[in-house]
Amino acid sequence: MSEQATKFDIDTLRHSSAHLMAQAIERIWPDQNVQFGVGPVIEHGFYYDIKMDYQIKDEDLKKIQDTMKKIMKEKLPIERKVLSRDEAIKFFGEKGQTLKVELIEAIPEDEEIGCYQQGEFIDLCRGPHVDNTNQLPRSFKLLHTAGAYWKGDSDNEMLQRIYAVCFETKEELKEHLHFLEEAKKRDHRKLGKELELFHFDPVAPASPFFMPKGAFVYNELIEFMRRIYRKFGYDEVVTPQVLDSELWHTSGHYEHYKENMYFSRIDEREYAVKPMNCPCHMLMFKHYKYSYRDLPLRYADFGRLHRYEKAGAVTGLTRVRTFCQDDAHIFIPLEKIQGEIQDLMRMFFVCYEHFGFKDVKVHLSTRPEKKAGDDKTWDIAEGALKDALEASGHAYEIKEGDGAFYGPKIDVEIADALNRYYQLGTIQLDFQLPDRFNLKFTTQEGSEERPVVIHRALLGSLERFFGVYLEHVGGAFPFWLAPEQAVIVPVRNENHLEYSNQVAQELRAKGFRIRVDDRNESMGYKTRQIQKGKIPFMLVVGDQEMESKTLNFRRYGSRDSQSVAMEEIISMFEELDKEKMPESLR
Numbered sequence: 001m002s003e004q005a006t007k008f009d010i011d012t013l014r015h016s017s018a019h020l021m022a023q024a025i026e027r028i029w030p031d032q033n034v035q036f037g038v039g040p041v042i043e044h045g046f047y048y049d050i051k052m053d054y055q056i057k058d059e060d061l062k063k064i065q066d067t068m069k070k071i072m073k074e075k076l077p078i079e080r081k082v083l084s085r086d087e088a089i090k091f092f093g094e095k096g097q098t099l100k101v102e103l104i105e106a107i108p109e110d111e112e113i114g115c116y117q118q119g120e121f122i123d124l125c126r127g128p129h130v131d132n133t134n135q136l137p138r139s140f141k142l143l144h145t146a147g148a149y150w151k152g153d154s155d156n157e158m159l160q161r162i163y164a165v166c167f168e169t170k171e172e173l174k175e176h177l178h179f180l181e182e183a184k185k186r187d188h189r190k191l192g193k194e195l196e197l198f199h200f201d202p203v204a205p206a207s208p209f210f211m212p213k214g215a216f217v218y219n220e221l222i223e224f225m226r227r228i229y230r231k232f233g234y235d236e237v238v239t240p241q242v243l244d245s246e247l248w249h250t251s252g253h254y255e256h257y258k259e260n261m262y263f264s265r266i267d268e269r270e271y272a273v274k275p276m277n278c279p280c281h282m283l284m285f286k287h288y289k290y291s292y293r294d295l296p297l298r299y300a301d302f303g304r305l306h307r308y309e310k311a312g313a314v315t316g317l318t319r320v321r322t323f324c325q326d327d328a329h330i331f332i333p334l335e336k337i338q339g340e341i342q343d344l345m346r347m348f349f350v351c352y353e354h355f356g357f358k359d360v361k362v363h364l365s366t367r368p369e370k371k372a373g374d375d376k377t378w379d380i381a382e383g384a385l386k387d388a389l390e391a392s393g394h395a396y397e398i399k400e401g402d403g404a405f406y407g408p409k410i411d412v413e414i415a416d417a418l419n420r421y422y423q424l425g426t427i428q429l430d431f432q433l434p435d436r437f438n439l440k441f442t443t444q445e446g447s448e449e450r451p452v453v454i455h456r457a458l459l460g461s462l463e464r465f466f467g468v469y470l471e472h473v474g475g476a477f478p479f480w481l482a483p484e485q486a487v488i489v490p491v492r493n494e495n496h497l498e499y500s501n502q503v504a505q506e507l508r509a510k511g512f513r514i515r516v517d518d519r520n521e522s523m524g525y526k527t528r529q530i531q532k533g534k535i536p537f538m539l540v541v542g543d544q545e546m547e548s549k550t551l552n553f554r555r556y557g558s559r560d561s562q563s564v565a566m567e568e569i570i571s572m573f574e575e576l577d578k579e580k581m582p583e584s585l586r
Contacts (some may be wrong), residue, residue, distance in 0.1 A: 021142070036123065085113055191475040195213065221462055229300050290464065304571045371403070410427040478576075523540075535556060539553055
């Protein structure tokens with residue numbers, strides 16, 4: 001990077017680099033009717049949306065990069081120009097830049113139009129920019145191309161988008177590219193295919209098909225939560241998936257959430273596939289009479305949910321159209337909220353730490369602009385959550401206006417192995433649904449009172465958690481969660497295979513998930529396949545192991561192996577399997 005570049009902040013360097021990329025594209029393809037949309041700064045870099053006759057491919061990116069570096073050496077001055085609105089529309093219109101004209105027409109008439117010129121290239125921009133092209137950092141890289149709707153609207157035409165990263169130093173760029181490589185290796189979509197966990201098919205867009213190994217992990221995550229529920233006093237319920245639309249009018253979801261719901265007509269009435277469980281739980285509470293002695297009442301539900309997400313928003317397991325949540329609703333008197341929230345925070349932190357998430361952030365999200373209920377009720381709700389958080393002792397930050405439409409919430413973010421943050425857990429306080437459904441319980445004095453409802457999810461969407469956790473562990477599940485816990489490999493002959501099957505049978509009788517690899521392949525090939533499958537243990541049987549009644553034992557990721565007695569292996573496996581429950585809750 002030029003020494004002069006240090007006087008400019010990183011956003012200025014990145015935005016100026018976006019203009020540089022646009023200039024390079026215009027030079028390379030002067031006869032391809034190049035039009036430019038927007039080229040904003042984003043985290044770690046920038047992108048530019050482009051409309052042109054030629055379809056830019058990833059292999060073209062090096063050519064663009066090389067041209068950018070040539071323009072840098074030209075030391076072209078970058079000058080700001082101010083045009084009137086009419087001048088700007090005329091200028092960019094004559095250049096055939098219809099996308100720019102559309103942007104200019106949206107600018108208020110009394111606002112000045114800023115442009116920046118470097119050599120033959122001129123672009124609409126508020127700035128600021130560096131003084132000349134030689135001041136731009138060489139530590140950038142064009143990553144890939146993608147499609148993007150103009151202005152992010154799927155009703156508009158599709159443009160080409162080029163993504164780039166840009167840093168002040170080569171060291172920062174190198175570090176970030178290494179991070180991207182690690183992220184690519186850990187991509188849950190890639191691992192899901194390689195490990196035969198899940199896949200997608202066009203017959204059900206954004207809806208995963210879990211194969212046997214993936215289904216095991218999925219179901220074991222549910223069983224993990226069931227074990228936790230037994231410790232914290234939850235009762236599991238099962239509710240219908242398709243319900244009369246009148247229910248969603250009562251709950252308010254029809255008004256606030258209709259565009260994300262699936263509907264059908266049955267017996268000449270409109271029904272909806274449920275996008276969440278809460279209205280069902282309200283009905284269940286309303287169906288019976290409860291007193292203060294019954295509360296808090298905690299309903300847990302693993303029901304399948306369906307939400308319509310636009311095609312451009314769905315991605316892998318992290319955003320799908322059909323999913324399950326470790327969802328629960330707690331019916332509780334107002335005065336008991338603080339104690340319940342403290343128990344929930346303990347539950348959350350114990351579980352996240354058990355999955356290896358050590359860095360956890362807590363946010364208190366307050367009322368959004370589009371909300372249900374009056375300000376007085378919101379004041380009570382927000383105050384109750386804030387008091388409960390402060391009493392729990394956990395540090396938190398406030399996110400103004402980020403609450404649900406029916407109440408404030410606590411959101412919990414975790415950092416994965418690559419220090420990427422994901423929002424998983426949520427605790428939402430709701431005064432609206434109990435009112436809408438006219439829920440009541442009998443107090444100690446014999447009067448009737450409205451309960452408060454706490455909406456609560458710990459892992460969140462199981463599909464999303466599956467994807468996040470798969471990337472966190474890089475596909476190497478802990479022993480208790482691994483679909484296959486060990487593979488036994490007989491070395492050569494039938495005696496080795498017979499002994500391997502006996503060992504497998506004994507281990508399976510203890511409840512372990514064991515496979516014997518009896519394929520007619522070399523030991524080296526089998527070893528590589530087992531390592532590639534990220535299976536926790538490989539157990540080898542040869543003459544020596546049969547004579548000594550041992551197994552040659554090797555952990556995933558290790559090159560070392562040792563002979564271990566069968567009793568020791570069983571003892572070790574039993575100890576590792578205890579991790580299906582966090583130690584502090586055993």
